[in-house]
Amino acid sequence: MKPEKKAVDMSVEELASYIDYSVLKPEFTEQEIIDLTKDGVSLKCATICINPAYLDLCEPYVKGSATSLCPVCDFPFGTSSTQSRIEQMKIAANYDTVKEVDIVANFGLIRSGKYEEVTKDLKACADVCHSYGKEIKVIFETDALNEEQVRKTCRCCVEAGVDFVKTSTGFLTGYESHGATPEIIKVMMEEVDGKCKVKGSGCIRTREHFLQLIDMGIDRMGVGYKSVPVVLDLNK
Numbered sequence: 567m568k569p570e571k572k573a574v575d576m577s578v579e580e581l582a583s584y585i586d587y588s589v590l591k592p593e594f595t596e597q598e599i600i601d602l603t604k605d606g607v608s609l610k611c612a613t614i615c616i617n618p619a620y621l622d623l624c625e626p627y628v629k630g631s632a633t634s635l636c637p638v639c640d641f642p643f644g645t646s647s648t649q650s651r652i653e654q655m656k657i658a659a660n661y662d663t664v665k666e667v668d669i670v671a672n673f674g675l676i677r678s679g680k681y682e683e684v685t686k687d688l689k690a691c692a693d694v695c696h697s698y699g700k701e702i703k704v705i706f707e708t709d710a711l712n713e714e715q716v717r718k719t720c721r722c723c724v725e726a727g728v729d730f731v732k733t734s735t736g737f738l739t740g741y742e743s744h745g746a747t748p749e750i751i752k753v754m755m756e757e758v759d760g761k762c763k764v765k766g767s768g769c770i771r772t773r774e775h776f777l778q779l780i781d782m783g784i785d786r787m788g789v790g791y792k793s794v795p796v797v798l799d800l801n802k
Contacts, residue, residue, distance in 0.1 A: 745769030
């Protein structure tokens, strides 16, 4: 949804509310994860995106704050069985500090044209999240897909009842990395047509890009820890 005022006129706090602060690198130490979680909370980012193993570690640092935890399940490949994915989401959704859960779509199935299977899997995941009162964001890995595949996956997500469609993991190899370009965000917005929200992630590294996507009407953005101060213009 397009905001009521231009992004350039928003306060740091207003801009931070668009950010899912990404703390997903597998090599992070526990202390690094804690420090980055604290940073995201201090900025009042919407969520801290973490690997599910760190829910207990991070929960004390978000309790009572404006920021929630967003565990990312079946990350970064999306290739586990539906049953495994459901169990991961049940564990994540049990936490009071979790309001949203991200999951990677099986983009190999998408590229195989098996959209009925994709929809069935995503509906099972969405139903579990919703049974716990949580929202679900589905990561497409758009750099591995063509426009037709992105559009069809948007339709799968709408049919499955997911809450957000999302571009990228930031961990794809073997493809050129474009991430949340204005062009792909426009495609996703057109295709979901307000039936679910849109999250951009991947390659959001400049303030200009960040502000442009807000003005387009994006609902959320995944931003890496190095880029958060850049997009919020904190290095003045």
